[in-house]
Amino acid sequence: MLAVHFGAGNIGRGFIGALLSRSGYEVCFVDIQGRLVETIRERRAYKVHLLEEEDNRIDVNHVTALNSRTEPERVIEAVAGADLVTTAVGPSVLKSVAPILTDGLCLRLEKDGGPLNVIACENMLGGSSLLKKLVTSEMTEEECREVDSLIGFPDAAVDRIVPEQKGTDRLEVAVEPFYEWVVDVRGVRGTVPPIQGVTYVKDLTPYIERKLFTVNTGHAVCAYLGYIMGYGTVQEAIADPSVSETLRGALEETGEFLVQKHGFDPRDHQKYIEEILNRFRNPHLKDPVTRVGRSPLRKLGREDRLLGPALQMMDRGIQPNHLAVGIAAALCFDDPADPEAVKLQRMIKREGPAGTLQAIAGIAPEHPLVRRVREGYRKLRQGT
Ligand SMILES: NC(=O)C1=CN([C@@H]2O[C@H](COP(=O)(O)OP(=O)(O)OC[C@H]3O[C@@H](n4cnc5c(N)ncnc54)[C@H](O)[C@@H]3O)[C@@H](O)[C@H]2O)C=CC1
Numbered sequence: 001m002l003a004v005h006f007g008a009g010n011i012g013r014g015f016i017g018a019l020l021s022r023s024g025y026e027v028c029f030v031d032i033q034g035r036l037v038e039t040i041r042e043r044r045a046y047k048v049h050l051l052e053e054e055d056n057r058i059d060v061n062h063v064t065a066l067n068s069r070t071e072p073e074r075v076i077e078a079v080a081g082a083d084l085v086t087t088a089v090g091p092s093v094l095k096s097v098a099p100i101l102t103d104g105l106c107l108r109l110e111k112d113g114g115p116l117n118v119i120a121c122e123n124m125l126g127g128s129s130l131l132k133k134l135v136t137s138e139m140t141e142e143e144c145r146e147v148d149s150l151i152g153f154p155d156a157a158v159d160r161i162v163p164e165q166k167g168t169d170r171l172e173v174a175v176e177p178f179y180e181w182v183v184d185v186r187g188v189r190g191t192v193p194p195i196q197g198v199t200y201v202k203d204l205t206p207y208i209e210r211k212l213f214t215v216n217t218g219h220a221v222c223a224y225l226g227y228i229m230g231y232g233t234v235q236e237a238i239a240d241p242s243v244s245e246t247l248r249g250a251l252e253e254t255g256e257f258l259v260q261k262h263g264f265d266p267r268d269h270q271k272y273i274e275e276i277l278n279r280f281r282n283p284h285l286k287d288p289v290t291r292v293g294r295s296p297l298r299k300l301g302r303e304d305r306l307l308g309p310a311l312q313m314m315d316r317g318i319q320p321n322h323l324a325v326g327i328a329a330a331l332c333f334d335d336p337a338d339p340e341a342v343k344l345q346r347m348i349k350r351e352g353p354a355g356t357l358q359a360i361a362g363i364a365p366e367h368p369l370v371r372r373v374r375e376g377y378r379k380l381r382q383g384t
């Protein structure tokens with residue numbers, strides 16, 4: 001079985017590629033970084049280091065790689081002959097992957113290659129659905145019909161913290177031991193991919209919202225507050241009671257909303273929150289707040305981890321008091337090395353916090369959430 005995986009980065013090697021290889025797939029990574037591709041091709045194996053008390057390393061074998069910039073024809077052939085396609089490139093990069101994927105899928109359809117599933121493993125709602133839209137936008141009506149019946153784009157939720165890599169080995173990836181990969185089985189075409197460790201569900205929404213609005217909301221709130229207070233890592237930030245109080249408050253708010261919307265058992269959800277806080281505290285992880293807070297414009301998107309739950313909970317009469325502080329903290333994120341943070345700060349200078357929220361997420365300045373965020377923003381800027 002051949003799996004073609006776009007993005008040989010942290011999640012690609014440290015999570016998706018590792019699980020696919022363990023499940024018996026030969027994994028062909030596709031990336032644009034020449035040295036990385038060459039090294040994978042030379043070694044055909046790497047190690048995943050589990051960041052826990054004991055020093056465990058797992059061997060990942062039967063891997064190879066292709067460079068989509070220098071050998072696009074080979075990537076197209078690989079997609080045409082694959083048993084599974086996955087991505088972990090970043091939500092904003094899906095549009096760059098789409099053209100070569102389209103060519104591979106068209107070749108497959110020409111060759112009557114049979115059903116195939118394409119799973120986008122990105123931190124976003126509807127990642128595979130977006131990829132399908134991008135891919136089919138360039139296809140004829142006939143090709144679109146064939147894609148509908150033969151190529152599945154099941155949406156997925158992926159959860160594993162893979163921090164910046166500090167090791168000396170080019171391929172080894174250090175990861176937290178925990179992982180969760182949930183796939184919407186309704187989107188699958190043909191045989192359900194036999195991936196060990198994947199949970200197939202009939203409705204992904206409760207799972208992806210629970211994950212995005214707990215793990216990612218909490219991580220973002222912690223990172224942005226930590227950044228303002230001068231902490232370097234999530235682990236340092238969460239040890240500060242003023243950060244952990246706001247973080248816990250925000251997760252209790254999103255928790256109330258998730259329990260109400262999806263009918264989770266409140267005690268189970270509380271356990272889920274505690275587990276996540278423990279994962280953030282993992283003393284073996286040193287996860288920079290700048291990595292977790294990266295791309296603030298994306299994270300301040302209307303449906304993403306901050307405004308997404310805040311807007312939905314206000315519609316239900318739940319007040320995002322702590323979450324609004326987290327959103328205000330996101331507006332203060334000014335990491336000079338992050339192009340989105342630089343752009344964000346330029347917008348705030350020009351249009352103020354309310355105008356910026358309107359421009360990024362289309363929220364009217366008179367929305368009650370904006371009043372709360374502005375209040376939080378003023379206090380954070382004054383250092384109170
Ligand atoms: N790091 C983490 O803990 C988690 C990340 N994610 C999601 O996984 C995705 C990837 O994140 P990371 O692995 O952390 O990022 P990363 O930056 O480590 O990896 C991304 C990889 O994609 C490659 N890439 C960029 N453009 C490409 C293209 N056009 N074609 C092929 N490859 C391309 C990059 O060279 C890089 O190797 C993101 O959507 C992220 O939100 C999800 C859960 C956890």
Ligand SMILES: O=P(O)(O)OC[C@H]1O[C@](O)(CO)[C@@H](O)[C@@H]1O
Nearest residue numbers: 123160161162215216219292294
């Ligand atoms: O990968 P993104 O969306 O930029 O955000 C970083 C987030 O993803 C994770 O890497 C894993 O879900 C978290 O560490 C963090 O919440």
